[in-house]
Amino acid sequence: MNTKPYWNPYLAGLLLGLALLAAFVVAGQGLGASAFPKRVLAGACDIFSPEWTEGSSAFGSYVTRGNPLSNWLVIQVIGVLIGGFLAALTAGRLKSEVVRSPRISRGARLWLALLGGIIMGFAAALGRGCTSGQALSGGAALASGSWAFMMMVFAGGYSVAWFVRKQWL
Template sequence: MSSEQTNIQEPKYINPYLGGVLLGLLVLATVFITGRGLGASGAVKSAVVTTSNTIAPKATEANAYMCQFLSDGHSPMNTWLVFESLGLLLGGILSGIVFGRMKKFRIDKGPQISNKKRLILALIGGALFGLGSQFGRGCTSGAALSGTATFALGGVIVMFSIFGTGYLVAYFFRKFWI
């Protein structure tokens, strides 16, 4: 092993088994305290409705979907889901600072793909996932993780669908990572 390889440090992450147990306890505590599980797509929806209402209030009020999130004296941003998502963002940044992963922006990818293509594919995948979360009435944390934790049949179906689809399409995208 050359000295160049020994100087490369792998990023430090929490033990995945401990992380899984902590995540399970967090879901349990969230269900106990709030009566519902975790989720992030509701925060994005709140941000979209607020932005739309700021830019074009009449169009937002005329939109059958978005108008249901508007009320006098109550901002769509004043929901615990927004604060949960901000906490996730700040917690990720804090973790990156504490464990030395914030030194340089990096793009995780395979050797067969350029940085530009990786970012474009990530943007497309994120947009499709966001669209799917609206069709599924929640993101993976809301629909799959919390749904499964509360023994909801829909949550179990979503969980199997997410992982099943991932395994089915992984074959076609493997060249980007190998």
């Protein structure tokens, strides 16, 4: 398979900014996907127990406005999956692999990735949005909380980088 070079980061940033602008104009919403799993779970609960779902403080707001899956967020996530697949296919990078350090097993890498995803999911729920929602959408709207969030993301990343770098070298 012929692998093409990565996109120019300035062009990719410009296109991401245009996609964010289009999301604001077309959907009236920014980019972000942290509520997607909750919306899908609300849809599944509504199928099996509509009364319970409507009365639930966690899922009730999703079903009172119609089908929880007929939302811009569901369309966005489906679009991201299709777009990512097509981008990998056209760039010659569509393959199944686990990127890891030689110091860690494949299974341990997958478990650590799952654990990190779970922690980020809970943090996104507590922090009122995922990294893309906070950084892209909140940053574009000049929300002070989003800027503070991203400063802390970078501070946290730099503060632990020295400790985890030896796992990758």
